[in-house]
Amino acid sequence: MVDPESGLSLTIARIVQRLQGSSLHSQLERQARVSLHKPEIKLESLKEDIKDFLKTSGWEKKLQNAVYSELNVFPSPCHPAAPPEHMKEPLAYMRKAQGSWEKRILKSLNSMCTELSIPLAQKRPVGEQKELLNKWNEMGTDEPDLSLFRPVYAPKDFLEVLMNLRNPNYENGEQPSFRNHLGLIQVPLKVKDIPELKEDFSELGLNIGQLGIDDSAQVPPEFFENEHVRVGQKVLAEQDSAAAQQYVRQGCPTALRADLWALILNISNQPEDILYYEQLKSNVIQHDLLVDSLIYKDVKLTASNDDYYFVFEDYLYQVLLCFSRDTSVLEHFTYSSATPPKSYIRGKLGIEEYAVFYPPNGVIPFHGFSMYVAPLCFLYHEPSKLYQIFREMYVRFFFRLHSISSHPSGIVSLCLLFETLLQTHLPQLFYHLREIGAQPLRISFKWMVRAFSGYLATDQLLLLWDRILGYNSLEILAVLAAAVFAFRAVNLMEVTSLAAAEAVLADLSTLKVMPLLQIFLFATVT
Amino acid sequence: PxxxxxxxxxxxxxxxxxxxxxxxxxxxxxxxxxxxxxxxxxxxxxxxxxxxxxxxxxxxxxxxxxxxxxxxxxxxxxxxxxxxxxxxxxxxxxxxxxxxxxxxxxxxxxxxxxxxxxxxxxxxxxxxxxxxxCWWFAPPPQCGEGDLRQELPDPEKVSTEVQQMWVLTEVIRARQAAARIGRFDVDGCYDINLLSYT
Missing domain, CATH: 2.60.120.260 (Galactose-binding domain-like)
Known part of the structure; x- marks a missing residue:
């Protein structure tokens, strides 16, 4: 806890420091210098005139958006006495659990290397480099034998870890008592109840227009839709990230979504960004990594088998391979509970100058990882822009879905929120499923870990992700998971086994997200 | 102490x-x-x-x-x-x-x-x-000249503001080149066998 004033100063200092090194800073400087030749810039009022110029020429807005983006991504500063790991995760036992989970992943990856006797990384021979460059746009046609590779872990393995998570300072008696949770998650995190969620998600209320709902009785839906599109165009014309974020809470019109998301995430795909992407690409060409095979395998197992996404297979390889080489992703580890795996250049074990992160971005993909990219392929066709959007989505949101932390958007909190909502509002259903050995979280966990990607129809998924961006929070995932159970409650009350319950909830592709969320949050008598 | x-x-x-x-x-x-x-x-x-x-x-x-x-x-x-x-x-x-x-x-x-x-x-x-x-947030040392205060703006306030401005410039000066270089290899080499547990 820092007092608000010094907290603000710390935040300002941090943002100034970060922007100082950005290309925006040099652009602003250049613009200011160029403006000196303009007649309206007077020497006697130089500072004010340049400020006015930057304001009217739209550069001030760009700066505002950059600041807003920093505020959205980085957590508010920690107490000055707190060590850096406290910013990653304030609870010591959570840090420890994440550490041992990472160790398990490392062991699994190392044993795969040893078993298959292949190195983690090596330089590609020149011939191979040329070959890869030639088929860069059709990597999906390649059918390498990956039968020996296995995903490092799947959501199911991760759930087992979360179930065993305990606070050593909490009374975890063997005997069931009021202190034990009835669900699978046993850590005492604070999660929101329905009244709090109603307030947070007030724009989803019954009397507020939503895209994704077309049942209004008297007023034709076009009324709202046309007006909403008009406002959306205005928001885009203003180029204001904050306004865009507020706007998407009511959903994005399909035609404007790509631009609005890019505006919220502050991605502009400048020439230097395209250059950066090309550099990542050349890094992929030069180095052959073991994680590439894991990525191949994952795309083949998930997106290539998906009716909606199989067409994007080539895009997925390009984005994910470049992602694994992107060292700028390492920055998110300052506020993530995870730590990037470390290694040494061959033959230099233990020498710090030769220590490197592996993979270069520090993120080891797991079964289903490619589904974070797949839906974005519907919105962006240019690989470099698609790439930047995905990277920003990852460092803002998705990393929280596969690391152990106490953050309200972290997967542990989402699981607990889901279980608490279900238990409070459908106690009979919860009890029934628990009794027949079908703990609800066992079914919903995979939905949440993948942010519902691959489970919902794509138009519905994008409407859901609109709200993730709009509220800068993943909590909506847990609410939707609970709402799906509520929607299928009658059928679920009749099942007598986990398999039968899974069968009832196997196909979510016909569900309409917004009505489910609205009914669960606002139309259920509590 | x-x-x-x-x-x-x-x-x-x-x-x-x-x-x-x-x-x-x-x-x-x-x-x-x-x-x-x-x-x-x-x-x-x-x-x-x-x-x-x-x-x-x-x-x-x-x-x-x-x-x-x-x-x-x-x-x-x-x-x-x-x-x-x-x-x-x-x-x-x-x-x-x-x-x-x-x-x-x-x-x-x-x-x-x-x-x-x-x-x-x-x-x-x-x-x-x-x-x-957090050294820059401590209040500035007390100004002893009581009489001057009537004419001048509150020295504590000015001092805090100046300190904050100074901190910002210090932070910026201390900043190394932040351009993303994006190198992950060491002298062109990124050949790795196994991950390290420490």
Missing amino acids: CTLLQPCLRRGDTGGRCGCRCGRPDPVRARCPQLQEIVFRNFYTAFLSVRVQRAGAEGSRKWVTCLRDYRLMPSPHTEEGSQDYFSLFRHQMLCDVDQVTAVRFILRQPSPVWLHFTIEELQIYPPSQKVTG
């Missing part, structure tokens, strides 16, 4: 797990008669009260409460705030904290779900010292 004795914590009368504990580090022995800031890391304490013993007239000593039930955990049954770092500043205190001869901390935890509660890494700073990393 204000290092503290280890707080000696006593279990409260309630016995059990919830209840109240006291700790009394001794600032006299640490020669720290004035309090500017108290810094500590919480460990599952929900409310904190602080009492100080001040030297009064004719050598009398009196205990006064300078902080009453300060909330450290917004919801005592759940984790929020349970392991956070806190600073308590002089201006938050209910009374003067000069000429302090002893300090007593009273910790309260109404929730019975926690096995243990305490505060850790306790540090008390006199006005001249600041917490590392």
Whole structure:
């Protein structure tokens, strides 16, 4: 806890420091210098005139958006006495659990290397480099034998870890008592109840227009839709990230979504960004990594088998391979509970100058990882822009879905929120499923870990992700998971086994997200 | 020079797990008669009260409460705030904290779900010292020229503002080239066999 004033100063200092090194800073400087030749810039009022110029020429807005983006991504500063790991995760036992989970992943990856006797990384021979460059746009046609590779872990393995998570300072008696949770998650995190969620998600209320709902009785839906599109165009014309974020809470019109998301995430795909992407690409060409095979395998197992996404297979390889080489992703580890795996250049074990992160971005993909990219392929066709959007989505949101932390958007909190909502509002259903050995979280966990990607129809998924961006929070995932159970409650009350319950909830592709969320949050008598 | 004795914590009368504990580090022995800031890391304490013993007239000593039930955990049954770092500043205190001869901390935890509660890494700073990393937020030294103050803007305010501006420029000056280079290899080599466990 820092007092608000010094907290603000710390935040300002941090943002100034970060922007100082950005290309925006040099652009602003250049613009200011160029403006000196303009007649309206007077020497006697130089500072004010340049400020006015930057304001009217739209550069001030760009700066505002950059600041807003920093505020959205980085957590508010920690107490000055707190060590850096406290910013990653304030609870010591959570840090420890994440550490041992990472160790398990490392062991699994190392044993795969040893078993298959292949190195983690090596330089590609020149011939191979040329070959890869030639088929860069059709990597999906390649059918390498990956039968020996296995995903490092799947959501199911991760759930087992979360179930065993305990606070050593909490009374975890063997005997069931009021202190034990009835669900699978046993850590005492604070999660929101329905009244709090109603307030947070007030724009989803019954009397507020939503895209994704077309049942209004008297007023034709076009009324709202046309007006909403008009406002959306205005928001885009203003180029204001904050306004865009507020706007998407009511959903994005399909035609404007790509631009609005890019505006919220502050991605502009400048020439230097395209250059950066090309550099990542050349890094992929030069180095052959073991994680590439894991990525191949994952795309083949998930997106290539998906009716909606199989067409994007080539895009997925390009984005994910470049992602694994992107060292700028390492920055998110300052506020993530995870730590990037470390290694040494061959033959230099233990020498710090030769220590490197592996993979270069520090993120080891797991079964289903490619589904974070797949839906974005519907919105962006240019690989470099698609790439930047995905990277920003990852460092803002998705990393929280596969690391152990106490953050309200972290997967542990989402699981607990889901279980608490279900238990409070459908106690009979919860009890029934628990009794027949079908703990609800066992079914919903995979939905949440993948942010519902691959489970919902794509138009519905994008409407859901609109709200993730709009509220800068993943909590909506847990609410939707609970709402799906509520929607299928009658059928679920009749099942007598986990398999039968899974069968009832196997196909979510016909569900309409917004009505489910609205009914669960606002139309259920509590 | 204000290092503290280890707080000696006593279990409260309630016995059990919830209840109240006291700790009394001794600032006299640490020669720290004035309090500017108290810094500590919480460990599952929900409310904190602080009492100080001040030297009064004719050598009398009196205990006064300078902080009453300060909330450290917004919801005592759940984790929020349970392991956070806190600073308590002089201006938050209910009374003067000069000429302090002893300090007593009273910790309260109404929730019975926690096995243990305490505060850790306790540090008390006199006005001249600041917490590392936060040095620029300490108020500026007092300006002695009382008469000038009527003509001039509040020097404390100006000084804080100037300090903040100065900090910003310092931060910027200290900044290394931040352009993304994006190199992950060492001298062109990124040949790796296995991951390191340490």
